[in-house]
Amino acid sequence: MRRFNWADYTGSDSFANNQVGIVNDVVLDMNDDLTRMVLNPDVTVRSRGVIEKCSFCVQRLQESKLKAKKESRPLEDTDLKVACQQSCPTNAIVFGNANNQHSAISITRKENPNRQFYVLEQLHVLPNVSYLAKVRNLEEEKKEA
Numbered sequence: 001m002r003r004f005n006w007a008d009y010t011g012s013d014s015f016a017n018n019q020v021g022i023v024n025d026v027v028l029d030m031n032d033d034l035t036r037m038v039l040n041p042d043v044t045v046r047s048r049g050v051i052e053k054c055s056f057c058v059q060r061l062q063e064s065k066l067k068a069k070k071e072s073r074p075l076e077d078t079d080l081k082v083a084c085q086q087s088c089p090t091n092a093i094v095f096g097n098a099n100n101q102h103s104a105i106s107i108t109r110k111e112n113p114n115r116q117f118y119v120l121e122q123l124h125v126l127p128n129v130s131y132l133a134k135v136r137n138l139e140e141e142k143k144e145a
């Protein structure tokens with residue numbers, strides 16, 4: 001997902017009108033030095049004007065890679081979950097090493113050859129993210145038509 005940063009969380013003092021929309025006590029509280037400490041220290045908070053997009057939770061990846069390196073072993077699927085994967089109750093997101101034949105992502109892709117697609121595949125942009133198409137009962141749709 002891409003999202004435009006409208007607020008400047010880390011340097012709000014530098015803009016007199018940094019607070020967006022309704023300015024009340026809550027908004028002002030969210031911009032004080034103490035409240036800003038609730039921001040996750042592992043995640044860089046970009047400034048106003050920067051477009052945000054998925055970083056594949058690079059901070060989690062780096063932490064797990066370093067841990068695996070210290071233990072002199074390769075990074076495994078089970079070492080980490082990205083935040084969206086961790087918070088999804090239906091396990092709709094699979095993340096891992098597509099170059100490892102035994103990883104969950106490789107198995108998911110192998111098991112769903114007819115449903116899997118890549119966005120703009122026809123342009124040969126070779127994205128790392130693939131999606132599974134919705135399962136439809138085409139027979140029923142044909143009967144209704």
Ligand code: SF4
Pocket residue numbers: 001053054055056057082083084085
């Ligand atoms: S939570 Fe998911 S969408 Fe957000 S940065 Fe991590 S991998 Fe990307």
